[in-house]
Amino acid sequence: MPLQTDNSHGEIPEALRPALIALCDVGAQLSRIIALGPLGDALGGKLGAEVGSNTDGDTQKALDVMADELFAEALKGTGVRWYASEEQDEVVEIDTQGTLALAIDPLDGSSNIDVNVSIGTIFGIQPALDQGEETFLRDGTHLLASGYFIYGPQTILVATFGDGVRHFILNRDSGMFEEAPKPPSIPSTASEFAINASNYRHWASPVRAYIDDCIAGVEGPRGRNFNMRWVASLVAETHRIMSRGGIFLYPSDSRDGYQNGRLRLVYECAPIAFLVEQAGGKATTGTKRILSCVPDQLHTRVPFVFGTSDKVERVATYHDLPQNEVSALFGNRGLFRA
Ligand SMILES: O=P(O)(O)OC[C@H]1O[C@](O)(COP(=O)(O)O)[C@@H](O)[C@@H]1O
Ligand SMILES: [Mg+2]
Ligand SMILES: [Mg+2]
Structure with a gap:
């Protein structure tokens, strides 16, 4: 056993x-x-x-x-x-x-x-x-x-x-x-984001705007500094977020075959989303709860955003902003301070 x-x-x-x-x-x-x-x-x-x-x-x-x-x-x-x-x-x-x-x-x-x-x-x-x-x-x-x-x-x-x-x-x-004695739970505050930034030019404007604002640090609308990580192992990113919080994004992008991101709903995103929610975090496509998504095929891909709850919620708010707001570098996104 x-x-x-x-x-x-x-x-x-x-x-x-x-x-x-x-x-x-x-x-x-x-x-x-x-x-x-x-x-x-x-x-x-x-x-x-x-x-x-x-x-x-x-x-x-x-x-x-x-x-x-x-x-x-x-x-x-x-x-x-x-x-x-x-x-x-x-x-x-x-x-x-x-x-x-x-x-x-x-x-x-x-x-x-x-x-x-x-x-x-x-x-x-x-x-x-x-x-x-x-x-x-x-x-x-x-x-x-x-x-x-x-x-x-x-x-x-x-x-x-x-x-x-x-x-x-x-x-x-x-x-x-x-x-192990202490069950993992995702801390409610954290300052790390994880995304494959080499795809920046392929992202949609809400994702670019969210990352621009993190990178702008204390000088930007968020008014504080963030750190970036990218291991290229979903499990490793998940384990770090389970241990010390933060946010992971693998959004959809404009490359051929990436219109729904890279990660698969059935055997990657849904199982991780279940864990993340049970650990006090959130997991979405950027706007929609992952656990509510119905796959149309076994190997269906889905954009994936998960981690500390308020960070994941914040990404969704960037999707609600008018186009002129998300395309401007910072624009009036001062409302996103903190
Ligand atoms: O190389 P990219 O585009 O940054 O993708 C990295 C992502 O691809 C994956 O390796 C996909 O999983 P597989 O290795 O199981 O195909 C994830 O673990 C990781 O988050
Ligand atoms: Mg995988
Ligand atoms: Mg694999």
Whole structure:
């Protein structure tokens, strides 16, 4: 049993335990494989080798494919009927007797595999309907649980079962994910934003205006300084925001294929949104709550903004401003001081 819980934080629902244990088994295995990198036997040490592309045209790395295979195999017989993965075109039925459906990004932050920067796994679990596709094409309010593993200096599982957020640190001596004492909660004040600023010229004017005002610091309408981060691993950005607050944005932009941003609703944004809300934060498309968004396809993308509540709310207000306000550098946005 690779998971040691502290029941003072509440019980883990019985129906979810076998799946969670299987996820932890693979999480611990991936942690070892990633830590050894080229010294290990797995994949001949070439974890980041390009091996193909997935349904969305994203390059698949050897570790993306391996992680997907390990999770799909380990989840058999754990109550999971439907398995939907970033790395598979369609929903897979892994156990006809199962009552659950699990969506997964088996390896998030693939561009960081070979550079020893934190990567992760994201998952969401909901009740299974009779049809796999129909199950996942529902809004995120159906989630029973969600979580991520972060493979960093520590390997950590952060999960919610709909009653706050729990975190479990992999103790490499015992091989167990042991529950850490203080549950994460997103602080209400923070001064960090995370966005891939190389796409500035492709953003719509409300996003540009929001970021312009952060960058203007004490001299701008916000009247204070901000710091910027971009790890290019959604799990790593999420974990930082879970620990010390801030805001993350991957908005839509004008590049081909980015009209709904980059991140996928079913197995990236909805599970993270559930965690963020349970930790006291907010998660939107910029204007609409992520957990209310209904995917039209399994691999649907969605603009994603999440973090400290008032920051996420502020982004929405920039979308309400008249065009002449958001296109001017600062304009009269003095009303946004603080
Ligand atoms: O390279 P970009 O455009 O900044 O995108 C980075 C984003 O892409 C992702 O790597 C996408 O996830 P995958 O690695 O699972 O495809 C996120 O983790 C990250 O936030
Ligand atoms: Mg991802
Ligand atoms: Mg991935």
